[in-house]
Amino acid sequence: MRPAVTPESAVPAAQPPERVVARVRRHARILILPAILLILVAGATAYGVGIVPETWQVLAVLGGAVVVVLLGSFLPFLAWLTRRTTITTRRVIVRSGVAIRVRQELLLSRGHDVTVRRTWGQSAFGSGDVRIETGHEKPLVLKDVPNPTLVQGALHELMGEEQARLSERRRVEQTMIDGDTVAWGGR
Known part of the structure; x- marks a missing residue:
């Protein structure tokens, strides 16, 4: 004999609100080379400005330094700053892009395997790649995450x-169908 379906048990429980669990960026070690380049360009520019005699040469040295700093230091910093991963209680959200914004979302109910891959350099700095398998060809990879x-x-x-919440909801829905309610075309 099946248990009677009461109105309280027939209605699925309201889901708790989505909460942010973590906000993660790539490890800051990728900014080491741009920082070193910035320091070297500053020193070379100061030396170059002091050694060249004419004004147009000073302007050329300053212009070259600005281009190198923009391409070698500022753009990598901006790219690092604009890529962010947010992990909530229901999904993983990856946002990236400077001129063109890209937002990728993965529901946690779709992921079924999480693996960590670390190179020796990542291990030295305490970072690694977190790979979330979804059963599709291309898994979601969070690159160079601190504390993977x-x-x-x-x-x-x-x-x-999330899997427990989904199975509970399916059980409640199945109870509603199997109880006193008859599906159209059934029985």
Whole structure:
């Protein structure tokens, strides 16, 4: 005998509000070379301005320094600054782009495996790549994440909670169908 479906148990429980669990950027170690380039260009520019005699040569040295700093230091910093990953209780959101904004979302209920890959350089700085398998050809890869094992553990926990919430909702919906309600064309 099946349990009676009461109006309270027939209505699926309201989902808790979505909360932000973490906001992550790539590890800042990728900015080491642009910072070194900025320091070298500043020194070379100061030396070059002091050694050249004419005004047009000073302007050429300054113009070259500005171009090198823009391309070699400012643009990598801007690219690092505009790429951000947000992990919530229901999804993973990756935002990137300077001129063209790209937003990619992955529902945690779609992910089924989370792996961490670390090179020796990433291990030295405490970072790594977190790969979320979704069953499609192209998995979602969070590159150079600081403290990747912590991110992996959080994603495993959140995915487990989301799977439990989905199975509970399916069970309630199945109870509603199997109870006193007859599906159209059934029985």
